[in-house]
Amino acid sequence: MRIDIITIFPEYFSPLELSLIGKARASGLLDIRLHDLRSWTHDRHNTVDDTPYGGGPGMVMKPEPWGEALDAVTGGGEEGATPRLIVPAPSGLPFTQQRADRLAAEPWLVFACGRYEGIDSRVAEDAAGRMPVEHLSIGDYVLAGGESATLVMVETVSRLLPGVLGNAESAVQDSFATGAMAHLLEGPVYTKPPVWRDREVPPVLLSGNHGAVDRWRRDQALRATARNRPELLDRFTDDDLDRRDQEV
Numbered sequence: 001m002r003i004d005i006i007t008i009f010p011e012y013f014s015p016l017e018l019s020l021i022g023k024a025r026a027s028g029l030l031d032i033r034l035h036d037l038r039s040w041t042h043d044r045h046n047t048v049d050d051t052p053y054g055g056g057p058g059m060v061m062k063p064e065p066w067g068e069a070l071d072a073v074t075g076g077g078e079e080g081a082t083p084r085l086i087v088p089a090p091s092g093l094p095f096t097q098q099r100a101d102r103l104a105a106e107p108w109l110v111f112a113c114g115r116y117e118g119i120d121s122r123v124a125e126d127a128a129g130r131m132p133v134e135h136l137s138i139g140d141y142v143l144a145g146g147e148s149a150t151l152v153m154v155e156t157v158s159r160l161l162p163g164v165l166g167n168a169e170s171a172v173q174d175s176f177a178t179g180a181m182a183h184l185l186e187g188p189v190y191t192k193p194p195v196w197r198d199r200e201v202p203p204v205l206l207s208g209n210h211g212a213v214d215r216w217r218r219d220q221a222l223r224a225t226a227r228n229r230p231e232l233l234d235r236f237t238d239d240d241l242d243r244r245d246q247e248v
């Protein structure tokens, strides 16, 4: 997969040089390219924003640099390929694991990181004439710009690509995506020592009884989900829950 990121803060993405994603880039599994939007400005101050038409607070990102940047970045696709343009925005569709699964099947993604009050809306309209465009939100909170949202989305999508995760990590990923624990929150986890500050690990986890351990973990996951995300339980019919209980 090729991923292009257009931003005024390329250094924001140095974490993508680390760990599994860094290794995937080094091995050629992932081709992540960073582009500084200011490279497509032509004034002395490298201006990328201006006041909003209609008044109001803040600044809006100017269309000209974005238009030139997107032309330059998306024009060079192999055999005239076109990418899917992702615009992180608080007004966007929710970015979910399901949407990440779909994006992971794409050969080429371009992320447009807007700052300030957003990017002049004509930029996405113009791009939509040449490629699919999606505005996506990672949650209902205000960020300073699209960079952190893009980091979240790139990490989530990259982990789904074949070969990026090691066997151990992909087994963990699968366990949360399918099976009896799918769509449930993770319950408590423990490791050595068996007693720490007079706090014992739940004895069932030391019992060696795998069936009892699985049942205990599922019960804890249902409790955690009921406590923090009860709406996720709405997905399951009673039959589903009964069937899953048989699986554990």
Ligand SMILES: Nc1ccccc1-c1cnco1
Residues within 6 Å of the ligand: 088, 089, 090, 114, 115, 136, 137, 138, 139, 140, 141, 142, 143, 144, 145, 146, 147, 149
């Ligand atoms: N708040 C923001 C400001 C600028 C660009 C994206 C966002 C965003 C994305 N998902 C939630 O918020």
